[in-house]
Amino acid sequence: MSHPASASRIASFGTTIFTEMSALAIQHNAVNLGQGFPDFAGPDFVKNAAIEAIQADYNQYAPMPGTLGLRQAVATMWRTRTGIDIDPLAEVSVASGATELLCDVMLSFINPGDAVVIFEPAYDAYVPDIIMAGGRVIPVRLHPPTATNPVWHYDPQVLAAACAQKPKLLLLNTPHNPTGKVFSLAELTEIADLCKTHDILAVVDEVYDRLVYDQHVHIHLASLPDMWQRTISLNSIGKTFSVTGWKIGWAIAPAALNSALRASHQWVTFATSTPMQYASAVALMQAESNGYYTQLVHEYSARRVILRDILSQTGLPLIDAAGSYFISIDVAPLGVSDVRVFCRRLVSEIGVAAIPITAFYVDPDAPQLARFCFAKKDETMRAAGERLRNLHTIAWR
C-alpha cells in the first residue's frame, strides 16, 4: 500500500545520531557517555518546587509568553549577570526549551532563501530549523586546537566573507556544544562588529552559560556595545539545574524581537508547562542566594577531571572543555578513517557510547573526533574507564 508522500522540507532529516547511539547503547548494555544529559538527580529545592506547584494546582494553561513569575525571575537574573534592566512583560518570552525557541526564531525571522551563518560543528537542531523555515545555511568552520593556536578557532577572513553575503541572522552557541569552546571577548567583539556592519540579527544559544571552567568566563553578546537591540539570547533550565526533561526555556530580547518570536510560539506550542514554569522561577530565584551556581561549577570541574583522566589513559590526543560538558578524543592515531564507524564499534565491542563529531558538520569532510559527556556520575565514568582499557586490544583499521 502506498502512503501519502511527506513534505520535501523533511527529506534530508534522518534519525539523529543521539537516537542511533542511545539505541545501540541499550542494545549492547553499554555505558552511555554519548547523549548530553545528566544521569544524576537535579537539586531537591528545584524538584520540591515542582511538586508544590502541582499540589497547589498550577496545572492549567500558562499565559502564552510565560508566567509572570518566571519572566520576572529571568529579568532579575539578567540584571545580575549583565547589569541591564529589562521589562519582564515585553522583553522575556518562555517556551518549551531552547529547542522550541530555536525553531520559533527561524520561523519568525527567516524568509525562504534568507541566509543564516552558523559555526560548525553545530548543535544538531540548527540546520533542520533553518531548513524548515526555508533558509540557507552558511557554515563557518571551527578548527580544532593546534600547536600554535591552543583553542578551537575560526578563520576571521572566512567569517567576514560569510557575513559579507548579507545573511539575515548569525546563530552563535557559547559555551559550545560539541567542542566545549567558550568564545572570548575578542571573538565576540569581532562577531558583534560584523553583525553591526552588515545589519545581521544575532541569536545566541547560551544553555551552558553556567558551565565554564578554570580562567574562562561566559560573556553575553547582548551586553556588548550596541548589541542589545540586535540580539536574541536563548537559555533554558535543563542543563543548569540537571532537569533536561522539563523543557523550559526563555528568550531575552528587545520588545519588537520578542513580539515577532511570540507570533510563532503562539502557534507552535502556545503555552508551556505551567507547574514547571513555577518551579523554574523558584530555581532561578533561590540559586542566586543559596550558593547553587558555585557548587555546580565545583562539581562539574571534578567530573571533568575524572573524564579527562580516563580519556588520557587511552593515549589518544584529547581536547578538553573550556565550557559545557564535553571532551573529545582524536581517533585518527588508531588508523580509523570514519569516526562514525568507530563509535558504532566502540559501543558494540567495547561497551561505551560516544558521539562522532562529524554528525555536527554540514560538510562530511570533518575532523575524526569522538565526543564524550561528563554530565555523569563518577561511577558511570569509572565504569566506562574500565571498559576503555580494552580499546587497544581491538584491530581498528
Ligand SMILES: Cc1ncc(COP(=O)(O)O)c(C=O)c1O
Ligand atoms: C547547544 C544546545 N542548545 C540547545 C539544547 C536544547 O535545550 P533544551 O533542552 O532547553 O531544549 C541543547 C541540548 O543538548 C544544546 O546542547
